[in-house]
Amino acid sequence: MVGENEAVRHPARVGERGSSLVEASLVALFILIPLLCGVINYGRAYFYSIEVVNAAKAGAQFGAQGTGLTATGITGMQTAAKNEAPDIVVSCTGQPGACWAGGSPLATWGCECSGTNTPGGGTNSCPLLQSSCPVHLVYFVYVTTAASYTPFLNFLGLFPSMTLRGQAKIRLASQ
Numbered sequence: 039m040v041g042e043n044e045a046v047r048h049p050a051r052v053g054e055r056g057s058s059l060v061e062a063s064l065v066a067l068f069i070l071i072p073l074l075c076g077v078i079n080y081g082r083a084y085f086y087s088i089e090v091v092n093a094a095k096a097g098a099q100f101g102a103q104g105t106g107l108t109a110t111g112i113t114g115m116q117t118a119a120k121n122e123a124p125d126i127v128v129s130c131t132g133q134p135g136a137c138w139a140g141g142s143p144l145a146t147w148g149c150e151c152s153g154t155n156t157p158g159g160g161t162n163s164c165p166l167l168q169s170s171c172p173v174h175l176v177y178f179v180y181v182t183t184a185a186s187y188t189p190f191l192n193f194l195g196l197f198p199s200m201t202l203r204g205q206a207k208i209r210l211a212s213q
Contacts, residue, residue, distance in 0.1 A: 075191040083187050083200065086136040089123040091204035094183040096122035097145055098206035101179030115145035115181055126185050134190040139201055142184040150209075152176045177210040 097119030101111055120126075120143060130137040151171035183204040189197040 072196060075189075075197065078191055079189040079197045082135075082190055083202065086126065086185060086187050087202045087204075089125055089136075090183045090185050090202045091206075093119040093123040093126070093143060094181045094204035094206040097143055097181035097183070098179050098208045101145060101147065101181065102208040102210060104210075112145045112147070115179065116143050119143035119145070119181055119183055123183075123185075130186055130188075132188065134188050136185040136187045136202065139184045139186040143181055144183075145179070145181045147177065147179045149175050149177045178207055179210070180207045181205065 097115040100118035101115040120128075120138070126136045126138055128138055130139070152173045152175070185202045186199060187202055188199045191197070
């Protein structure tokens, strides 16, 4: 007879020793580690995407100060955009992180008729567009940014590189 404090052995469970350890390690390997990598990569991509969008806004705000309608103003808008995103490097080296893609940031200016959203182009076509505008001509500055993001933790190739984009357009006073 078994006493009150004595442990009862179940012979059927003897062969299952260590199975919970194997199951826990499989769950960690195939579920928890990729999930952790995904959370880290998503957070970093989100951080860089905020920088890319803010860089476009900063470049357009610089151009809206009245300096955007010249060649030096365009260069200034691009410089202001790059200065707003210090964590994005100039050249891609294949290392994890973000780098400017495709000559980004790109800045331009143009004009359009007020009440429309149809761009009239740059310096050469704005005077031509003015005669066809029913109300008045509105100048704008436009900055687009793009950065290539390479994931920090690429577990089993699950997280591909991606391109993060931003754009900002500011309409200036009517001319």
